[in-house]
Each structure stands twice: as C-alpha cells, then as structure tokens.
Amino acid sequence: MQNAVFGTYLHGLFDSGELTEQLAAYLCRRKGIAPETAAPLAMADYRTQQLDLLADGVRSALDMDAVYAAMGLHNPRGGKK
Numbered sequence: 358m359q360n361a362v363f364g365t366y367l368h369g370l371f372d373s374g375e376l377t378e379q380l381a382a383y384l385c386r387r388k389g390i391a392p393e394t395a396a397p398l399a400m401a402d403y404r405t406q407q408l409d410l411l412a413d414g415v416r417s418a419l420d421m422d423a424v425y426a427a428m429g430l431h432n433p434r435g436g437k438k
Contacts, residue, residue: 363380363384371400372400378397381395381397421434
C-alpha cells in the first residue's frame with residue numbers, strides 16, 4: 358500500500374481539535390470503519406486511563422502495606438492489593 362504513513366513532529370498537534378477529528382474520520386473511512394462508531398478519546402482522558410493502568414500494575418507488584426509502613430502511614434485501602 359502506498360501513501361499510508363502519517364506523521365508529525367509538532368508536539369501536541371493531535372491532542373485535540375477539529376484536525377484530529379477529521380484525520381480520525383478519514384482514517385476510519387479508509388479502513389472501512391464508520392467514524393461515528395469509533396468515538397475519540399480526549400488526550401487528557403487517555404493519559405488518565407494510562408496512568409491508572411500503570412498505578413494498578415505498580416500496586417499489584419508491590420507490598421503496599423510495606424510501602425505505606427516505610428513512609429510511616431497506614432494503607433488507605435486496608436491492606437488490599
């Protein structure tokens with residue numbers, strides 16, 4: 358397939374706005390996807406979602422009771438991982 362590469366060096370260009378929506382709609386149509394079925398996710402929401410996934414991974418890999426105890430605090434989740 359030719360002409361199938363999109364890129365930018367402008368940081369934040371696709372974080373939000375009409376340009377992002379139009380590009381996403383164009384790419385959906387090229388892939389045979391109805392744009393209205395591929396709802397966009399705001400960059401701030403995406404970042405929050407990814408940070409929550411990271412935090413969940415860290416919590417599951419660590420003994421959080423020990424971490425809180427080392428800080429002289431009580432685990433607010435009551436010892437749950």
